[in-house]
Amino acid sequence: MENPGLPLTDPRDHFSLNRIPFVVERYRPPEGTFDPAGTWVQEYDYVALGYWHFRTQGSLRIARRPIGNGSVSLRFDMDRIGRTGYSHYIVAEMEAHDDALAVPKAWRMEAKIAKSGDDPPYLFSGMRKMGRLEGATLTVVTGGDAESTALPGPCTCKWSLIDVAQRLPREKTERLRFSLIDEFDEVRHNQYITYRTTAMLPLRDGPAKLTAYEHLGEGVIPTVYWVDERGRTLFVVTGVEAFVLRSSCGVPAETGLAAIQGQPLEKLRAKEG
Amino acid sequence: MxxxxxxxxxxxxxxxxxxxxxxxxxxxxxxxxxxxxxxxxxxxxxxxxxxxxxxxxxxxxxxxxxxxxxxxxxxxxxxxxxxxxxxxxxxxxxxxxxxxxxxxxxxxxxxxxxxxxxxxxxxxxxxxxxxxxxxxxxxxxxxxxxxxxxxxxxxxxxxxxxxxxxxxxxxxxxxxxxxxxxxxxxxxxxxxxxxxxxxxxxxxxxxxxxxxxxxxxxxxxxxxxxxxxxxxxxxxxxxxxxxxxxxxxxxxxxxxxxxxxxxxxxxxxxxxxxxxxxxxxxxxxxxxxxxxxxxxxxxxxxxxxxxxxxxxxxxxxxxxxxxxxxxxxxxxxxxxxxxxxxxxxxxxxxxxxxxxxxxxxxxxxxxxxxxxxxxxxGDTPTPWREHVYAEMQHTGRMVRTARYKFVKFYRFSKKPDKPFLLADGTATQFVPGHGADYQDIPVRLLFDMKKDPWETRNLWGDPRYADILAEHERILRGEYEAKLIPGTHFDRN
Missing domain, CATH: 3.40.720.10 (Alkaline Phosphatase, subunit A)
Known part of the structure; x- marks a missing residue:
């Protein structure tokens, strides 16, 4: 992990990490090997950084599996904690090209408000959608309604960018340009992701070398993906939300987030000592 | 248009x-x-x-x-x-x-x-x-x-x-x-x-x-x-x-x-x-x-x-x-x-x-x-209001007419249990400037919204606009402040 050529970066001074220095400094990544291009499962804590107190808001699980013929299977499970015991659940299964952007071929997604992932939707809130990309035409089917949109050029899905960042070169290259299929149904054009910087960050067990990629485009608050040397996206930071890697291939990280639930963000962001 | x-x-x-x-x-x-x-x-x-x-x-x-x-x-x-x-x-x-x-x-x-x-x-x-x-x-x-x-x-x-x-x-x-x-x-x-x-x-x-x-x-x-x-x-x-x-x-x-x-x-x-x-x-x-x-x-x-x-x-x-x-x-x-x-x-x-x-x-x-x-x-043309009113929390009021915007400010010394009761306890009408908690701030704003849509020139105090100012003061007081029925806030927290 040592790299004498890089000075230690205080996350409080960094353009993206200044929102979550307390996460960086408490964080111990999962042990184990990792192949970004192989089969893996990663789980993230989803945190919102607005208002005055830190709280975990939900979780995101991504499973990736090459399935041959130049394709991969991606599965996304997202839940956001709601009110009075209800949460919002999203499950999506996708077949995508095994390429740099994981360009989708077809997917199915379901969303609902419910008391648990197994419970029926509350008050007509259940929704299923299917999407497919054939040539330059994107078709999204909702219920019995199909809507087709011209989508020339490469594209990817929002949460696929966690996978994409893990497989990007660890050096400055051309911007990878694409259209974004946001929330599996909304197209946003003029996007790019690109290498931003490499920094030595003070994780719990000492300095660790992480690489940052930035994603900008229409409808996107500038987003930064932080990837470690094993190729795992540890942190995603955008606006007032962040994702923190909780486990990789079944091996847990030590995030330290449980101990700081409800604490004032101002206090957490202050430098200890 | x-x-x-x-x-x-x-x-x-x-x-x-x-x-x-x-x-x-x-x-x-x-x-x-x-x-x-x-x-x-x-x-x-x-x-x-x-x-x-x-x-x-x-x-x-x-x-x-x-x-x-x-x-x-x-x-x-x-x-x-x-x-x-x-x-x-x-x-x-x-x-x-x-x-x-x-x-x-x-x-x-x-x-x-x-x-x-x-x-x-x-x-x-x-x-x-x-x-x-x-x-x-x-x-x-x-x-x-x-x-x-x-x-x-x-x-x-x-x-x-x-x-x-x-x-x-x-x-x-x-x-x-x-x-x-x-x-x-x-x-x-x-x-x-x-x-x-x-x-x-x-x-x-x-x-x-x-x-x-x-x-x-x-x-x-x-x-x-x-x-x-x-x-x-x-x-x-x-x-x-x-x-x-x-x-x-x-x-x-x-x-x-x-x-x-x-x-x-x-x-x-x-x-x-x-x-x-x-x-x-x-x-x-x-x-x-x-x-x-x-x-x-x-x-x-x-x-x-x-x-x-x-x-x-x-x-x-x-x-x-x-x-x-x-x-x-x-x-x-x-x-x-x-x-x-x-x-x-x-x-x-x-x-x-x-x-x-x-x-x-x-x-x-x-x-x-x-x-x-x-x-x-797209029905028959309808008679419509000639001015619209807005409040700025409890500290300001605004009247907008087709051409002008008029704003009046108040200083409010505290947040009371019942925000707009008057000092004597009556609450039938709101008369800002009256009551212990209100003080009139001697600043007004008047903008010509047609000539100055970015609101950069305050016309209040310009004698050429005295009549317009007086008319907007009258609208604010007569059409709104004297007619609105103050409510009592309800704490549901």
Whole structure:
């Protein structure tokens, strides 16, 4: 992990990490090997950084599996904690090209408000959608309604960018340009992701070398993906939300987030000592 | 100016030609009377009037927001409905504005003149009123924030909104976290609802309110970059032309911590938030369009955002960036389409009156709003108000006429239990300046909104405008302050 050529970066001074220095400094990544291009499962804590107190808001699980013929299977499970015991659940299964952007071929997604992932939707809130990309035409089917949109050029899905960042070169290259299929149904054009910087960050067990990629485009608050040397996206930071890697291939990280639930963000962001 | 299918008409011309141009529409309106439409109300949070790309023809100067974002779904809504550009928040702060939208009363009457208190128990909200007067299914999803310090309603208990069923989303108070949940749940509801009675559903989107976390308030620090961090170059919007100005105002309100690049970065991120909610709006529009029965869509916001204009962030103040909000009504086939109404002065209180009209129920007592239905139906021209009124929390009041904006400030020494009781305990009428807690601030603002749309020259004190000033003072006192019935705030926290 040592790299004498890089000075230690205080996350409080960094353009993206200044929102979550307390996460960086408490964080111990999962042990184990990792192949970004192989089969893996990663789980993230989803945190919102607005208002005055830190709280975990939900979780995101991504499973990736090459399935041959130049394709991969991606599965996304997202839940956001709601009110009075209800949460919002999203499950999506996708077949995508095994390429740099994981360009989708077809997917199915379901969303609902419910008391648990197994419970029926509350008050007509259940929704299923299917999407497919054939040539330059994107078709999204909702219920019995199909809507087709011209989508020339490469594209990817929002949460696929966690996978994409893990497989990007660890050096400055051309911007990878694409259209974004946001929330599996909304197209946003003029996007790019690109290498931003490499920094030595003070994780719990000492300095660790992480690489940052930035994603900008229409409808996107500038987003930064932080990837470690094993190729795992540890942190995603955008606006007032962040994702923190909780486990990789079944091996847990030590995030330290449980101990700081409800604490004032101002206090957490202050430098200890 | 009214634009219709590329032909520019003024509003009067539109009305005169409406019978011919909208013959099919008029027939549809007549048919609609036999079946009450569903109603979808979308309320965003802190969205400026000029943040819809389709309005470039109206907001021609490149400093306006519509030149710096892409909003295909809001554009679609504009194209399929009537957009009111003279649309004003009743009180440009979350709780007061929302209380006005959902009761039809001014915020002094709902008892909510600042954030985090509840609506007077004697003032019915939209859900309660429709529950009492009809069979509409009434559902609320997303940000409410007119019932206490909490934003998101629960399905039961003290944080349930009276009169509404709740689709519970949004554990925390950011649009990033909640808005997709809202639009997804509302989309599902609209697509799945198959009951015989019509529905009213409200989608309360939180964004672009997240921009409130960008300024450094001292404890919620989310740094707005002082440099072009992401090398955005020409993609960064310019500093607004009225960022620096020179006239007297009450002390405070200007945000002085940003340099020019921070203002530009701030605006860039704000416009991305608008684009985010544009996707949410599109999801709900698609759902409405999938139905066979008519659904009226009312789109508005609780208040605007400073965005560096008048050196402001956030809201609270009387300038247009704070007071003006989008107001679009759409129902393809049932009303005029692609009309930009730049003449009629409308207000957040008009939402309630409009909903009552479409739902075929009477307006609640003392409703201050006017139904926009006659304006959007292409019917006979309707007598309309010549001035619109707004409050600035409990410290300011505004009267806007066709040409001028007049603003009067008060200093309020404390937050009382019953905000607008007079010193002797009577509460029949509100007379600001009277009572122990009010002090008149000897500063007024008067702007010529036609000559000076960026509000850079205060005409108050200029003897040439003495008559205009006196007339606006008279309107404020005689038409509003003497007539509004003060409410008592209700603590539901």
């Amino acid at each position: 009214t634009e219709r299918q590329g032909v520019t008409l003024n509003r009067r011309s539109f009305m005169k030609t409406s019978a011919a141009a909208l013959g099919a529409t008029a027939a549809s309106v007549a048919r609609a009377d036999t079946k009450r439409p569903n109603i979808l109300i979308i309320v965003t949070d802190q969205q400026n009037m000029d943040t819809i790309a389709a309005l470039k023809s109206h907001y021609k100067e490149p400093a306006w927001g519509c030149h710096w974002l892409r909003t295909p779904n809001l554009d679609r809504l504009v194209k399929r409905g009537v957009t009111f550009t003279e649309s004003h928040s009743a009180n440009p702060v979350c709780c007061p504005a929302r209380s006005a939208i959902f009761t039809g009363r001014m915020s002094i009457e709902t008892g909510i003149t600042y954030n985090n208190i509840g609506i007077d128990q004697n003032v019915p909200n939209m859900g309660q009123w429709l529950e009492e007067h009809g069979d509409y299914t009434r559902v609320y999803c997303g940000k409410w924030h007119a019932g206490g310090q909490w934003n998101y309603p629960e399905v039961s208990g003290p944080r349930k909104i009276p009169g509404f069923d709740t689709m519970p989303v949004g554990a925390r108070d950011t649009g990033d976290a909640a808005d997709y949940e809202v639009s997804s749940a509302v989309e599902a509801f609209v697509r799945n609802y198959r009951e015989p009675n019509p529905f009213l559903i409200v989608a309360g989107l939180m964004n672009p309110h997240d921009i409130c976390f960008w300024p450094d308030w001292g404890k919620d620090k989310v740094t707005t970059a002082p440099t072009d961090t992401f090398n955005l170059g020409d993609a960064l919007p310019p500093v607004p032309p009225n960022n620096v100005y020179n006239f007297r105002e009450p002390k405070g309100g200007r945000y002085t911590k940003f340099n020019a690049m921070q203002w530009r970065n701030y605006a860039y991120d704000y416009y991305r938030m608008i684009e985010k909610i544009d996707g949410d709006v599109g999801r709900m529009l698609n759902a409405v369009e999938s139905r066979d029965d008519p659904t009226i869509i009312i789109f508005t916001s609780d208040h605007g955002e400073g965005l560096g204009r008048h050196s402001r962030v956030s809201k609270w103040h009387p300038y247009d960036e704070s007071v003006k909000v989008p107001f679009i009504i759409s129902c393809p086939g049932l009303m005029a389409e692609d009309v930009l109404d730049t003449d009629h002065l409308v207000s957040g209180v008009d939402v309630m009156a409009t909903v009552c009209d479409y739902a075929s129920v009477p307006q609640p007592p003392h409703c201050r709003g006017l139904s926009l239905r006659p304006l959007v139906s």
